[in-house]
Amino acid sequence: MQFVVCLIILISNAAAIEDLSGKMFVFPQQTNTAHVKLTPSKTSFTVITVCHRSFTDLKREHVLFSMAIPSNTNEFAIIYKFATNEMQPHMKRDKTSYGGLNYKINTWHSICTTWDSTSGLVQLWFNGQQLIKKYVNPDSTPPGTPIIVLGQEQDSHGGGFDINQSFVGMMTDVHMWDYVVSSCEIQKYMSELSFTPGNVLNWAALDFLIRDRVLIENKQLYCQ
Numbered sequence: 185m186q187f188v189v190c191l192i193i194l195i196s197n198a199a200a201i202e203d204l205s206g207k208m209f210v211f212p213q214q215t216n217t218a219h220v221k222l223t224p225s226k227t228s229f230t231v232i233t234v235c236h237r238s239f240t241d242l243k244r245e246h247v248l249f250s251m252a253i254p255s256n257t258n259e260f261a262i263i264y265k266f267a268t269n270e271m272q273p274h275m276k277r278d279k280t281s282y283g284g285l286n287y288k289i290n291t292w293h294s295i296c297t298t299w300d301s302t303s304g305l306v307q308l309w310f311n312g313q314q315l316i317k318k319y320v321n322p323d324s325t326p327p328g329t330p331i332i333v334l335g336q337e338q339d340s341h342g343g344g345f346d347i348n349q350s351f352v353g354m355m356t357d358v359h360m361w362d363y364v365v366s367s368c369e370i371q372k373y374m375s376e377l378s379f380t381p382g383n384v385l386n387w388a389a390l391d392f393l394i395r396d397r398v399l400i401e402n403k404q405l406y407c408q
Contacts, residue, residue, distance in 0.1 A: 201391045208356035210399040216347040218396035219335035225391075226362055226385045228327055232260055232275075233365040235296040235373050235382075241355030242266070242288040242360040247313050247337035247349050248295065249358075254341045255327035258338045262297055263337065263349070273306050278320040282308045294357075294374045308333045314367065332385070334358065335398060356403050360385035 207219055234249055251260040258274040265272055270281040287293065296309040304322040306391050308315045318350055331338065334355055336345040357380030359373070373380035394400075 187261070189205070194353050198362040200393075201389060203388045204356075204390050204400070205388050206356045206403050207400050208336060208403045210354050210401050211350075211352050212397060212399065213348055214347055214352050215396065216336070216345040216350060216393070219333050219345070219397050220398055221342075221393040221395065222334065222358070222385055223391035223393075224332060224360065225405040226384050229260070229330075229362055229384075230301040231363050231397045233296065233363065233370075233382075234260070234262070234359070234385075235294070235365075236262075236355060236358045237292055237294045238351070238353060239290070239292045239356045240351065244354055245349055247335075248351065248355075249374075250333045250336065250337040250338045253326075253330050255326045255328055257338045257340060257344070259330060260299070261337065262295065262395045263360060268321055269296070271308060273297050273299065273320075274318045275306060275322075276301075277323050279304055280308070280318045280320050282315050282318075285310055286314050286322060296365070296370050296373065300364055302364065309370050309374065312371065332360075335408055350391075352402075354404070357387050358382075358385055358390070 211218060236249060238248055247263050250261040253259045256277060261270045261274040269285060270283045271285060272279050272281050294311055298307045301322040303319045304319045306320050307317045331342040335351045337343060337349040361382050362384050369379050
């Protein structure tokens with residue numbers, strides 16, 4: 185029996201490349217350990233687009249996407265601030281905020297964020313709604329190996345997790361590109377139509393590692 189238990193743990197913590205089409209990650213409880221580590225196909229970025237869908241009932245601050253490098257734990261992050269109802273994209277050593285969103289609990293939300301370090305412009309798309317472009321200081325940081333995490337916000341490179349910022353709920357369709365995705369392609373993503381998948385993170389060929397209690401289940405759909 186001991187051998188079987190150990191084998192299950194090793195399998196659950198083994199890196200895998202899988203097609204997660206029609207699947208979702210389930211983060212069923214508040215912890216400061218459970219997360220999914222994603223391995224990108226590139227390690228240096230000057231332009232980024234990230235899209236994801238999430239479903240939660242949290243009534244507190246929580247993280248939706250966290251990418252850290254050794255010199256900057258918020259190299260690229262998406263954090264929801266419950267107290268002010270603001271979605272905060274973090275880029276390099278700066279951030280901006282989008283408020284007044286209809287961020288309902290127990291509802292699927294589709295969110296895309298684009299950022300171009302040359303112009304410093306950030307844009308958020310929320311459930312198909314195109315929001316304004318904003319400026320963040322494109323301050324450069326020394327290059328370093330990125331660690332991308334779902335479910336936890338990194339306060340150190342690959343760790344420093346705070347239970348009060350953890351994500352509880354479901355997440356699916358995570359894609360990342362090394363360019364600003366066109367508005368037409370983002371609208372296709374939002375409407376769950378055929379679109380060009382991420383060339384850095386691709387949900388249909390995702391390189392990931394699960395730590396602790398994160399489950400993979402079939403994506404929940406509404407039947408007509």
